[in-house]
Amino acid sequence: MALETLLQDPNFTLVSGPSDCSLSRVFCCDLLSVAMSRAPEGGIWITVMNNLNTLAVASLCEVHAVVLAENVIPQEDVIQRAKLEGISLISTPLPIFEAALAAQNCLD
């Protein structure tokens, strides 16, 4: 799936990065130490962890898109890092499960 399918859902707002990247799998995790060794390459990662290191880990794992769920507003340094890495950063008011389900439905 390309990210633009998910972005047609008004619950998802693209904060920065490309709107048309391809996505391999949906991944949910809030502990960066776990995500660091598990986040799927090319995946879309749903989290509430609003930290610069979220983007560093996403870059390490070559994740294509990061979704901040639960209305978490990305910090400015997080947005800048996402831009730098070319990772799509998305925000949503949905809880993690609903956000992941919506992404999975686009993927199927």
Next chain:
Amino acid sequence: MPLFSYDLHLHSCLSPCADDENNPVDLVMLGALLGIQILALTDHNSGKNLPAFFAAAKQVKEEQGIPLLALGGMELTTAEEVHTLCLFENCEAALAFDRLVEAKLPNIDHRPEIFGRQLLVDEKGEECGEYPKLLIPAADISLYEVRPLVEDLGGICFPAHIDRSSYSLLANLGLFPTDCGFPCFEVADIAKAEELMRLGVVPSSLLPLSSSDAHRLEDLGSKQQKIELPELSAPALFAKLKGIL
């Protein structure tokens, strides 16, 4: 009792997220110049730059006659990804803790292009290499395990920046676990401490602290906090932080 200025949360160039110019020797020199009397170097999950930090502190004290209490420390990332400040009276105790934590860190190679460099500095203040294991991930030490480990080495530990939205006790656990036995706590914004205690989020018996969490030299001492102690010594400071004084 006299008041002493403190900054108990400093990162050197060993912390990947800190400025590469944050030499531990410069931290001591600048801290002394700013008149900060108690300084603790607390790199992420490592104490490898502490020998340089202590050597510089010794020089400041002995050659320049400036009263300074230097503490060996670490900002430990616990298994819950809660940043916890651990302080020790001397370099040996801090390095013993460093060895313990090093064995509990996952073996992930450092990627400086992604996380920033992890620069090691020798006692002369010269760069002498780069620490190879990534210092960002959580150590396999839980919040309930950390205090006994630190206290066995004569140190003290408490949760860092509990008012922050990431890597903090309140953000990650949702509450302040009193059974962990932390004697004090750090807030990024000291004005938040009173509110947290008034709302009962943090026990009102605990001492709030606020330090710079300096990742750049210019942040050093930015919180301008002071603490009342009978004398400038680690035992006096630790007793105060434990609420004994």
